[in-house]
Amino acid sequence: MRLLLVEDEVEIQSFLRRSLEEAGYEVEAASDGKTAARLAAEGPFDILIVDLGLPDQDGIGLILHLRQMGVSAPVLILSARRSVDDRVRGLEQGGDDYLTKPFALAELLARLRNLLKRNSPKGGEATRLRVLDLELDLLRREAARGGQVLQLTQQEFVLLEYLCRNAGRVVTRSMILDKVWGMRIQPDTNVVDVHIYRLRGKVDGAGQQPLIRTMRGVGYVLKDR
């Protein structure tokens, strides 16, 4: 997976490059719009990360310019601005995504995966998900562990499905709120933790290997090994 990272702040660029390479991406980095346009013209990229505040031009302007050049890869927009620009909303509707700084690395990686998945041809949606001995029937909305059906509410099923789809990877609280409840909020209270706690009570029964792990400071992960 070739990734073009356009970020002018050296610190952020270097830590992102390291983390992205660890996650298996082949990273090319640019510190300004001009270099980014040149790199994009040289070789095809599967995905782009573009910071909005570039020294020589506006990030949105760069994205539109790249689109005109024929670059069709999805873009993850990084923004230090607090509220989301109307133009970013426009790009979001066009299939791109955005993330405001500061962000959790796990969330950045998840959003990248999402963008790549969205843009790859879909080979027939699976109707069943399986992680170790946990099995989800997406049509009947039923989950079972070790052959035993779990009594889950509708909401809990959606939450578990989201964890399963991201099995082995960390999901943050704000990602869960975004994908399961459809809202970008940051509650003062531990509302998500309570949901996870209840779900864990039903999924990880006594004597069973615990599947849902808390990654303190980051979020949760559903173990797949």
Added chain:
Amino acid sequence: MSSKTGKPRIRSAAWRISLWATFAFACGTLVFFVFLQDFVASDIQRRTDAWLSGEVEVLGDVAEHTPKNALYSRVVSEVAELATREVPNRLPSEDNFNDSVFFLQTGRDGALKLWVGIGSGDTALKAIEAVRILSDHPTDLRVPGFAVPFRVASIPIKDGSRIYLGLSERDDLRVLKDLRLRFFLLWLLLVLLGFGMVFFSTRRMLSHVRNITEAASTIGHSDLNARVPVARRRDEVSQLALTLNNMLDRIERSMHQLHTITDSLAHDLRSPLTAIRGKLESSLTAADEERDEAIVSAIDELDRLTDFLNKSLDVAEAKADALRVARSQVDLDELLRVMIDLYEPSMSEKGLKVEMQSSGPLRVLADPALLHRMIANLLDNELKHLPANCTVRIGLLSSDEAASIVFEDDGPGFDPEVLAQLFERRVKGRGSNGHGLGLAFVDAVARAHGGAVTAENPDRGGARIAVALPLVSGAPCDSTYSPAVART
């Protein structure tokens, strides 16, 4: 900043304005006086002509009826009389015999028959023949040897001869010259007076402007409390001063707000930053397990800090009426149910019950993201402040023009000390460990949508917060907030 360069520039403006005004005024009055002079001159000539025509008729009569031998002396006495008494506009101290009137009679053949006047009649006759005075209307005539022209009237007599009566225009011209001199002096006086008035009033006006400029240039260097002087008169200059002062008021308010925000931000950021720094620093020397613990708790602290930062900026922005609202159709009933779904487990974990009362879908034109955060703030508020075994009732009501989201609980109610300014930023109850931003944000979101929030402690106990949002039809026009939306 501009006080040094301001003075000469303003003086030159006064000069320029005065000169242009004076020029226009001088031209206007000049035209007026020229017309007036023309009018007087033509009037004098008209009267002279009338007099001449009358006299020449009388003399014609005399010439006709007086026997030839007596005619000369008769005419001489008549002319002398005319010259002494009846000539209009005549100076009293003139020579005894006149050089201002002449009488001339020509025979049928046009030869000189009778001449009364100074000098020889031949020169006058030649001049008359040169201009051929035939009509009865008086005409100008230049006679060689005389500095000023004569006005000459003529009349035919029955015996075929013709008489001419000439009157020097000397007196008329002198009167007109006098008049012109007086007019010129008067005009000069008026122009100077006008220039003086314009110059001094302009300078006075501009000195007001200069005062404002000087006052304004010192404001900002020293402090924002000072204001520019406002004249008592309600003219454009005092309007300018008032406008400037209003602008300064607004700037001062924003500055004050900015100071408050930066002060409180500094205060609120320092302690968590200190904690984070301390934790990370101590993790440098700690064992692996402790180190992880420190790092994790530092990350948690950072997340809280980010959240706090976002909320304060939101509230600050909202207080400045600059909250960006991206409106779309929102079903409040569904939105509330989803949010309650999200919060219900935490509530029951704490021993709280949640009930929802709604009469079905209720659509409003609103920003769903802002509403989500607003409701989350209200629910967080309940979750944080209610003791166990309380019930939160969430109601969705609608009237003709507004939808109301009502939160009621049977807890201890709001701290009466803070109830009055509950929606002010940083106001929080005594026992609260929050930032005091939550309800300020709720208020800001409601107002950004053209709605309002009310909070009270009902008589039956507990606390009650009602958020009223205008319905789709009655929603305030987007224009109120669209400038803020466009200004991204």
